[in-house]
Amino acid sequence: MMTGLFILGVVILNLIADPLDIYRVVKVDGFNSYKTTYGSYTRLAKPVQIERNQYQRIALGSSRTEIGIPAYGTAWDEKGESGFNAALNGATIDTLAAMLYHSTQVAPVKSVVISTDFFMFNGYSKQKYSYPELLYKSDDWLDGLVRYLDGSMLTLFSSSITKASIRTLRKQKEMDNKYHEWGQQNNQREIKKNAALGYQARFKHFENGSVRNSWTPCRDNRFRYEDAHGHNTLRVLEEMLRWAASHDVEVHLFISPVHARLLETLDANGFWLSFEQWKRDLTLLVEQINKEAGAKIELWDFTGYNRYTTESLPTDSSYMKWYLDSSHYTDTVGKIILNTLFSKQQVSDGFGVKLTNGIIDEHLQSIRQTKIAYRAENREQFNEIKSRTKKYLVERQKRGKRCQ
Secondary structure (H helix, E strand, C coil): CHHHHHHHHHHHHHHHHCCCCCCCCCCCCCCCCCCCCHHHHHHHHHHHHHHHHCCCEEEECCHHHHHHCCCCCCHHHHHCCCEEECCCCCCCHHHHHHHHHHHHHHCCCCEEEEEECHHHHCHHHCCCCCCHHHCCCCCCHHHHHHHHHHHHHHHHHCHHHHHHHHHHHHCCCHHHCCECCCCCECHHHHHHHHHHHCHHHHHHHHHHHHHHHHCCCECCCCCCCECCCCCEHHHHHHHHHHHHHHCCCEEEEEECCCCHHHHHHHHHCCCHHHHHHHHHHHHHHHHHHHHHHCCCCEEEECCCCCCCCCCCCCCCCCCCCCECCCCCECHHHHHHHHHHHHHCCCCCCCCCEECCCCCHHHHHHHHHHHHHHHHHHCHHHHHHHHHHHHHHHHHHHHHCECCC
């Protein structure tokens, strides 16, 4: 009897507190409206949320997308009433594929925005989805029931979620408001947090992390689409795009606009030529699929050296407008990206270029030229980045993964 009452109490607590914003039985300011622990469980929460809420539009990508792409308030809204940011922190192309296949089979998704990042495509960084039991496998009613029961067990009965519920009820201050209900991180909180931590420190944190293991975990600084076991990231993307085309899902693909400092770090790491070739390969792949599958997929590049990506770091207590750190842009930039993708009204300085085989080489050459100009004005910054990058390259040569 006591055991049954205890289990019932746990279920009620998790249902009411709803730390993953799944059930939405009650949502009261000062009680449970801020989902304090949601960020630790996005790979658990988001597949379930998509199936329960039947979204028409989804955004896929890494934390850059999760922070920077809003589900509402742009020209993208015209593609469907309900939108959701299904991006996941640290996601590689494998995770994006898993989310795409799941979302388009459990919800009426018709428009997908996919943000691609260079780090996602290293074949030696293969990523398995953390909760495969929550992902769509077939349209058999039994599969749906099992998926529902698994989701219920994980979100209502587990000890970790019970702890998350207690933490949610105890932490309801303004800085605990980490996520919006449409899956995007709260930019106002992130701006305040990063400014308080110091932009210099935050920028260096992501630059160092990229050199340490984000671009490659390999000791020999290897970047390849395919690993020794035949896992090929470019083929994963190809399968995603062909799937979308065959299921009448409109796809808009873009390359994230990281800050110029991270581009300088990438160059110091020795990956600039690989970065350019990756863009060429994406462009060729998209045009090939459009031709063979009759699709209308667009690929846009927002990287480079422009008035957004070269934003200076404040020397006082002011906030940055376009960037949170060298890796993540604000949703002010995200709105510009979405309006460019869906209204085709590019901003005056040419931020965002639609890539085709006919213009790719000219586009890459243009970025090289602006890189030279930027570096000439920031030579001391590049020397510091180069010195720091060398340090972490040496560290990875000693402790990194032995890639076969």
